[in-house]
Amino acid sequence: MPALQSVLWLRLIIIAANLSALYQASCMTRSVWLMAAKTYRTVQGDAWDSIAYKLWAKEHFMHYLMAANPAHLDILVFTAGIELSVPALPVSSTTTEGLPPWMQ
Missing domain, CATH: 1.20.5 (Single alpha-helices involved in coiled-coils or other helix-helix interfaces)
Known part of the structure; x- marks a missing residue:
């Protein structure tokens, strides 16, 4: 046994x-x-947080998107066809966010 x-x-x-x-x-x-880095073309009804969620699965990354597109800061809800610049996110190699406890 x-x-x-x-x-x-x-x-x-x-x-x-x-x-x-x-x-x-x-x-x-x-x-x-x-x-x-890439671009994103909006669809009717997109907002900053929903675009960030579509791109990175985290809506709180929308400030990176807003900083890369200062000409569109006055828009809350987008119309279709606006091309936004999508910045490269800073990637930290020391983060343990999202790791299971046994991998931290």
Whole structure:
């Protein structure tokens, strides 16, 4: 019985290591995606926070979008077809936000 428990613990450790590697790879992919600057064309009814959420899944990043587009700061709700510049987000390599507790 103790040998079976050892094998199960070893398998659990291997699975955890694989999940950790997959999560880190997905974070690296997301970081590269965040560093790529691009443009966004608005649709009717877009607002600063909804655009930030569509781009980065975090509406509180809208201040980066607003800083990159000072000519449109007077617009609260966009009409369709306005082209906005999408800045590259600063990516911190030391952040542990969003990591599960065992990876922090």
